[in-house]
Amino acid sequence: MSTQPVAPQDATDPFNKPTADFILRSSDNVDFRVHKAIIIEASPTFEQLFGRPTDALNPDGQRDGLPVARLDETSKILDALLRRCYPVVSITLDSPQEVCDALDSARKFMMPRAEKEFSEQFAARAEREPLSFFAYATQHYGWEKEIAVAAKASLQFPFDPTTPQLQALDAMWYRRLHVYHTACGNALAEQVLHQYEYYDSRYQYETEIIDDGIVHLCSTLVSILITRMESQKHRTKTQKRRRRTKNMPLSNRKSPS
Template structure:
């Protein structure tokens, strides 16, 4: 069997300790530097050590591969740090820093891990849970709202072997809560009356409904109406004997499609996606009344709804599967209850002065 080879990066003649990797590569190192980088190594070196052969430094077998050590050790020495462009490399080094209590390296690696949020959010979330990094776990949870499905059970991340089931349960619960909050905004049809200034529906004392300032899908009576009905109260009769407005079918189909997608991907950007707005534009263009105004007004509506969804999502609490969970003050009120309060406030403003 061939003997160990020596790492080209760590081949110091003045080394007083040798780490031998699991794949038989020697790293000639210095106890003082390693002891300063890791309390685990410091404690190990403080114990009586067996002598090496002749004047050779002691050899310590470590479980890490040469690749992991070549990525880890430069953080301890005054030399160029590896870029760690692959999440597998970063995760392996991070695992070793946790084991050897190299906190200053762990903190830097966790910052670097954020670069993988757009491409590997589930792995970042899993690693964050394993090392109990609350900020990183929350950041990954938000990015994961755009993942549907959350993961492929036939190709799950390697971190799942060590991840607690509660970590997946918490992210599932968060996605459901966010979907509920986002859908509540889109399905709040009553806000079409006055929830998007300067668009509003007014009612005269005689009970006549004026839609001249309303969205075109409420003002139009030329094309086919949808299945949604919006009740407009008559202030002159104590809000009895009101009328109903029926948004046009093309808008109702758009709203239904968006609400369905929000169940899978509760993101504010969904409402402005072309695959939902384009079919609505095309159908509205067939109506002589809706056609001239539909594209502009639907985009104005979608952008306003997106902001409302962002606000609703910001109030959804992600319950960490570890450590302490602090509920932000602005998230303490249930979203549905807040929507109800807002509806009452809008109604009071709408009928003020009658």
């Protein structure tokens, strides 16, 4: 029994205008009616796409008399991209995957404005979910900058091997991130011990991908380490006092008042 093809759905405003002269169809079968003149100004890749024969764009050819081009992007990502071409309010991307997919598509279609905005979203969101963004960034070729941004942001949290995002990492990237965390911790300890002297070169990160975050990070994390050291010192004193009290003869202990 054959299944009937799903009829394409129309996108919401502003991509449902009757004045549009082209349809971009998302991978989940949503049609975005666009104006070629506007899209071409934002992306030279779309200009090449619009110049191709209709039959090469989509086997369905046309809809409502308009040529159709089927794209790999979902409707959520395509909506986010196209809103960077029109003077309309942008939508919010909910997940790390959506932000990364949008950034990847902006680069694919050579849309500098959209790329800049999604790159800024990546950096801001990576501060809150660094491991998720690190994992997605490692899946894209040429994302050295994003990998470094997410790796640096991940230093806010301990390197816990039981974290699902770490367990899902490729073995090579897991090791690199672990080495990076270890190197930064060693460099930070070196800073405290040597009163903010320049960190020893042996702690330099071993690859070319994440190689400049350590020095800038040390000065901002010194206070955190000092606080932890003071807390540990206080706990140690408390434990020693309790041990002395426990070993003290009962006759020498102060009775509670």
